[in-house]
Amino acid sequence: MNRVSLLLLGCAYALIAGCATPSRPEAMATTTAAAAAQKSAASVMIEVSGGRQTSSTYVPQISNEDFATALRRSIEQSGAFARVPAVLPADYRLIAYIGQLDSPMMGMTVRVDMEVGYQLIDVATSRPVWRKNIKTQYTVPSDKAYAFVDRVRIGNEAVARMNIEQLLAEVAALKLP
Amino acid sequence: MQRLRLWLIVAALGVLAGCATQNVSHAPGADLGSAKTFYVQKLAADTHNIDQLFVNQLKQWGYQAATGTAEKPTVPVDAIVTYQDRWMWDITMYMLRLNVQIRDGQTGAIVASAESYRPSLERLDPPEMVKEVLQAALKRPK
Numbered sequence: 001m002n003r004v005s006l007l008l009l010g011c012a013y014a015l016i017a018g019c020a021t022p023s024r025p026e027a028m029a030t031t032t033a034a035a036a037a038q039k040s041a042a043s044v045m046i047e048v049s050g051g052r053q054t055s056s057t058y059v060p061q062i063s064n065e066d067f068a069t070a071l072r073r074s075i076e077q078s079g080a081f082a083r084v085p086a087v088l089p090a091d092y093r094l095i096a097y098i099g100q101l102d103s104p105m106m107g108m109t110v111r112v113d114m115e116v117g118y119q120l121i122d123v124a125t126s127r128p129v130w131r132k133n134i135k136t137q138y139t140v141p142s143d144k145a146y147a148f149v150d151r152v153r154i155g156n157e158a159v160a161r162m163n164i165e166q167l168l169a170e171v172a173a174l175k176l177p
Numbered sequence: 178m179q180r181l182r183l184w185l186i187v188a189a190l191g192v193l194a195g196c197a198t199q200n201v202s203h204a205p206g207a208d209l210g211s212a213k214t215f216y217v218q219k220l221a222a223d224t225h226n227i228d229q230l231f232v233n234q235l236k237q238w239g240y241q242a243a244t245g246t247a248e249k250p251t252v253p254v255d256a257i258v259t260y261q262d263r264w265m266w267d268i269t270m271y272m273l274r275l276n277v278q279i280r281d282g283q284t285g286a287i288v289a290s291a292e293s294y295r296p297s298l299e300r301l302d303p304p305e306m307v308k309e310v311l312q313a314a315l316k317r318p319k
Binding site: 050052057058097099106117131 | 196204261265290
């Protein structure tokens with residue numbers, strides 16, 4: 001087999017080796033924050049923006065819907081808020097803006113960086129009671145998954161999970177009624 | 178063998194061609210209209226001086242802009258620019274992807290984010306990609 005054929009085979013392999021799949025809400029939701037230190041009797045509605053749908057030919061992304069689902073599951077699991085309604089009325093609005101989700105385009109180990117801007121708004125006064133940018137970073141080792149796109153997805157899920165864990169810790173510290 | 182070779186060529190084209198994509202998002206309630214002064218935080222790993230391209234473009238549009246390696250500028254600014262550049266080799270090196278975040282000058286919170294992804298056959302020069310992402314993030318007319 002000559003060199004051109006070898007190159008073509010390599011390209012073909014790259015094409016079929018892995019199609020990007022979206023990050024899964026169940027893997028982004030945290031279970032370690034099983035019981036929040038401070039449980040609020042209030043309700044919270046979640047709004048997420050800045051996320052993106054995953055294209056099969058690009059690196060995996062995190063969609064607004066999937067991150068919102070992971071947030072809702074984590075809050076419900078931890079009991080940080082009593083209820084998480086999909087629409088108003090609610091006591092608070094938790095606004096999450098995914099400002100950064102960065103991963104390499106190729107490589108063995110995959111480092112993923114995520115930054116989410118959070119705001120917790122008191123619906124009664126329309127004023128923010130808390131706001132913070134939370135940055136998380138995770139490096140996926142090369143032996144974690146065979147396909148590169150799978151390593152990126154695993155990294156996305158890990159940084160999202162860590163981000164939510166930090167969010168819950170910060171919200172618990174607010175000691176909301 | 179001929180059919181296999183043809184299939185491989187098609188597959189190779191699929192890998193090399195791709196599609197250029199641009200993405201932009203703005204934080205809820207973001208107001209970039211009043212921003213006049215910018216600080217571009219140079220990425221430590223940036224060996225292509227992309228920070229200077231951001232400064233040049235911002236100045237070309239009439240903004241005040243400066244760059245530095247520190248996370249925060251020494252003088253207050255309206256907005257801070259951070260970025261991530263990814264490069265690829267195909268005959269020559271080219272910028273495959275450029276991400277930019279526009280941050281509030283006081284809080285550092287991201288208020289806008291834009292990305293330009295350009296595979297080999299749709300590659301642009303770095304100054305053009307810088308212009309493309311800034312245009313989207315700052316909502317400037319094309």
